[in-house]
Amino acid sequence: MTKQLKGIAVSDGIAVAKAYLLVEPDLSFEKVTVSDADHEVARLSDALKQSTKELQAIRDKAVKSLGEEEAQVFDAHLMVLSDPELIGSIESNIKDNKVNAESALKDVADMFVGMFEAMEDNPYMQERAADIRDVTKRVMSHLVGVKLADLSMIDEEVIVIADDLTPSDTAQLDRNFVKAFVTNIGGRTSHSAIMARSLEIPAVVGTQEITANVKEGDMIAVDGIEGIVLVNPTSEEVSAFEKKAKDFSDLKAEWDKLKDAQTVTEDGKHFELAANIGTPKDLEGVKSHGGEAVGLYRTEFLYMDSPDFPSEDDQFEAYKAVLEGMDGKPVVVRTMDIGGDKELPYLKFPEEMNPFLGYRAIRICLSEDDMFRTQLRALLRASTFGNLRIMFPMIATLQEFREAKTMLLEEKAKLVSEGTKVAEDIQVGIMIEIPAAAVIADRFAKEVDFFSIGTNDLIQYTMAADRMNERVSYLYQPYNPAILRLVKNVIDSAHAEGKWAGMCGEMAGDQTAVPLLVGLGLDEFSMSATSILRTRSLMKRLDSAKMAELANKAITECDTADDVVALVNEYTKQ
Numbered sequence: 298m299t300k301q302l303k304g305i306a307v308s309d310g311i312a313v314a315k316a317y318l319l320v321e322p323d324l325s326f327e328k329v330t331v332s333d334a335d336h337e338v339a340r341l342s343d344a345l346k347q348s349t350k351e352l353q354a355i356r357d358k359a360v361k362s363l364g365e366e367e368a369q370v371f372d373a374h375l376m377v378l379s380d381p382e383l384i385g386s387i388e389s390n391i392k393d394n395k396v397n398a399e400s401a402l403k404d405v406a407d408m409f410v411g412m413f414e415a416m417e418d419n420p421y422m423q424e425r426a427a428d429i430r431d432v433t434k435r436v437m438s439h440l441v442g443v444k445l446a447d448l449s450m451i452d453e454e455v456i457v458i459a460d461d462l463t464p465s466d467t468a469q470l471d472r473n474f475v476k477a478f479v480t481n482i483g484g485r486t487s488h489s490a491i492m493a494r495s496l497e498i499p500a501v502v503g504t505q506e507i508t509a510n511v512k513e514g515d516m517i518a519v520d521g522i523e524g525i526v527l528v529n530p531t532s533e534e535v536s537a538f539e540k541k542a543k544d545f546s547d548l549k550a551e552w553d554k555l556k557d558a559q560t561v562t563e564d565g566k567h568f569e570l571a572a573n574i575g576t577p578k579d580l581e582g583v584k585s586h587g588g589e590a591v592g593l594y595r596t597e598f599l600y601m602d603s604p605d606f607p608s609e610d611d612q613f614e615a616y617k618a619v620l621e622g623m624d625g626k627p628v629v630v631r632t633m634d635i636g637g638d639k640e641l642p643y644l645k646f647p648e649e650m651n652p653f654l655g656y657r658a659i660r661i662c663l664s665e666d667d668m669f670r671t672q673l674r675a676l677l678r679a680s681t682f683g684n685l686r687i688m689f690p691m692i693a694t695l696q697e698f699r700e701a702k703t704m705l706l707e708e709k710a711k712l713v714s715e716g717t718k719v720a721e722d723i724q725v726g727i728m729i730e731i732p733a734a735a736v737i738a739d740r741f742a743k744e745v746d747f748f749s750i751g752t753n754d755l756i757q758y759t760m761a762a763d764r765m766n767e768r769v770s771y772l773y774q775p776y777n778p779a780i781l782r783l784v785k786n787v788i789d790s791a792h793a794e795g796k797w798a799g800m801c802g803e804m805a806g807d808q809t810a811v812p813l814l815v816g817l818g819l820d821e822f823s824m825s826a827t828s829i830l831r832t833r834s835l836m837k838r839l840d841s842a843k844m845a846e847l848a849n850k851a852i853t854e855c856d857t858a859d860d861v862v863a864l865v866n867e868y869t870k871q
């Protein structure tokens with residue numbers, strides 16, 4: 298019988314393929330005393346050889362798909378596998394203590410990992426500890442005879458089933474083979490969901506129990522539009538999914554016709570449709586989906602993809618590539634927003650109870666100011682290559698904005714005195730993603746050049762509902778009148794000072810929210826590139842005066858998110 302699960306639809310599209318289960322492998326073993334130590338040494342040597350072969354293949358594949366630089370992490374892993382000190386210690390442990398290879402490997406690896414991890418202020422050693430842990434897992438898997446899952450090595454059509462996917466797991470997915478993914482946990486604005494949309498991989502998250510219901514090789518049908526997952530569907534169900542897939546691709550073909558069209562409402566009002574990107578590589582998608590600007594470049598991915606802090610020159614090259622790639626169209630670059638679910642292995646801080654309420658983004662940048670100034674210099678140097686706008690994330694107070702802007706002006710003055718050219722007209726703005734900033738947007742509007750509303754965080758902080766927790770997703774509602782009032786206050790405050798207001802949270806591309814945002818007079822909508830054309834198509838059908846009436850009614854007359862949704866449906870039905 299077909300099992301049906303419902304989750305949160307986070308990336309459109311329909312797919313039917315075999316399951317690929319990504320589960321933590323069981324690498325448990327018994328510690329045993331052995332009489333034939335040479336046999337254990339030979340088993341170890343065999344496991345090392347097989348691990349080397351596997352890692353070389355992974356490295357070669359990574360070079361092809363991600364480039365030489367990104368593949369360097371595997372070189373570090375290969376070095377661990379041939380490290381004479383490490384291997385010598387494991388062999389001595391087997392011989393001296395007459396134990397099996399598994400036990401000797403674990404003891405020696407734990408010893409090295411413990412030693413390196415103790416060097417807390419040495420990020421290089423912390424990295425080495427992580428490398429040893431990773432490599433030991435691989436060698437252990439050969440010793441105990443369990444196969445490790447490896448996302449980057451998938452070379453047949455599958456649907457990945459996992460408890461959760463980290464942003465770096467998601468980055469390894471090859472969309473030629475991974476037709477969709479389904480997870481137990483997560484929400485619409487978790488970063489792996491956002492990446493799924495930019496990779497155009499259909500995804501359903503937050504099903505709570507997908508891993509408990511799927512075995513390796515089961516057939517899976519995924520509907521990333523409705524959030525439905527079928528395990529072992531019947532042939533009729535597969536046909537129905539194929540029909541849905543065809544309808545969806547026809548709709549996409551209609552949207553594609555708007556690629557070079559202006560974004561205007563039925564009554565001719567223009568809105569800017571921009572894209573959110575994570576790396577210069579994403580520009581291809583911005584162009585193919587007709588993006589008019591980059592409304593959010595999440596630069597922290599540059600830091601997350603690098604084994605150490607990216608140098609000023611490396612950052613300069615990335616920013617220049619994006620600015621040049623957009624041919625003079627606006628590019629809003631957000632300074633590093635590390636923290637929350639985005640971690641850097643080489644920038645470790647004490648563990649926090651509430652990372653989303655903790656030391657993150659601008660809070661880190663203002664105290665680790667060397668790191669921040671390096672980024673600001675790289676941005677300022679790149680500014681002459683296009684239309685740069687700089688944006689600070691997670692601003693809660695005016696002091697934070699003033700401090701960040703002062704650092705920017707100081708670095709600019711230094712560069713100019715060194716004879717480096719810097720653009721004169723760089724706009725400097727902030728993300729509005731903390732309710733405190735939304736409430737006093739009128740004060741901010743006097744000092745900033747623009748606002749971009751980060752609803753992904755603004756909603757979670759306003760509703761006190763974790764953006765990644767499917768159990769509270771019923772509270773995480775962009776249409777809640779409380780959110781709409783904050784959004785209205787931000788837009789009106791910007792306009793009162795002659796500034797512009799955009800939105801780069803996922804709400805900007807939400808098809809139910811768009812009519813309301815048009816009515817509230819939002820100037821710029823920045824979203825996953827894949828949402829741009831459907832939004833352009835929707836806006837063509839909206840009358841801006843009617844939408845202003847809708848927004849006003851939603852704010853003054855609605856009590857609940859459901860009331861708002863009903864009102865939007867009433868105003869937008871044809």
Ligand SMILES: C=C(OP(=O)(O)O)C(=O)O
Nearest residue numbers: 730751752753754801802
């Ligand atoms: C765009 C936002 O930033 P991020 O999703 O990277 O936190 C937001 O919070 O809305």
Ligand SMILES: [Mg+2]
Nearest residue numbers: 730751753754
């Ligand atoms: Mg945010």
